[in-house]
Amino acid sequence: MIELYAITAAAGPPLPTALALHAVPIGDLAAICAPAEEDEREITPDSLWRHEQVVEALMEDRDLLPVRFGTRLDDDAAAARSLAGRRDEFKRALERVRGAVELSVRAVFLDTVGAVEPTGRTGADYLRLKRRITAAQETVASVVHQPLLELARAHTLRSPRPPSEALRAAYLVERGAVGRFTGLVAQLDEQHPELQLLCTGPWPPYSFVES
């Protein structure tokens, strides 16, 4: 049983030696794999971080498409079979993420804009609350998301988790522009004391593997 970590170009720097990784060639692409821990079936924060560390080590010196956590196949031949038919799709995706990394930004309201419990209140209260949350999300879209787009090649929006989250986004940013991007996040965070901006990364481009 092998576990898949990433898809990358076949021609590239050598794999990090400390990890038991090997490359399964798929034409001019390669799937980076390692023997799967057979007894590891449960998802824990540690297992997620261990996986992430491997992909981040690979990301240091190559472009790649991260594979979803927990993707296990019988052997190298099974991996080659599963991926061969999707080579064109992977090549297009690799082209899109070339030279870039992913940064995550979440905007959380520190005041109680959404923290009022609708339970036990009237329908009118509930609608007012809904309107306030919607207005808050629209504000965040214009004062946070729009300026960040200037420094991003692409973006993906996830649904913010109510009540306090107003933005949950991923930005594809040139490796050389990461410092400017996080600087802008810090600046926006300072300009908007009602918000806390949570920026993490650089991540492998998980949110940009599809067109």
Next chain:
Amino acid sequence: MSTVADRDVALVDLVDRLLGAGVVIAGDLTLAVADIDLVYVQLRALITSVATAEEKGLLPPIGDAL
């Protein structure tokens, strides 16, 4: 993401990515995750320092929609 506190804050982003994004190889997932919200709930039980994140308003209280 080098300190423990940062890692707890980033766990939400990590789960979004490792379990909700990335290349999907159809039909071969042995750790298939049907419901990411459920994973969040399970993970929360494991992370003792998550309380810190909640105090900062980074996570909704347990019982809310995540």
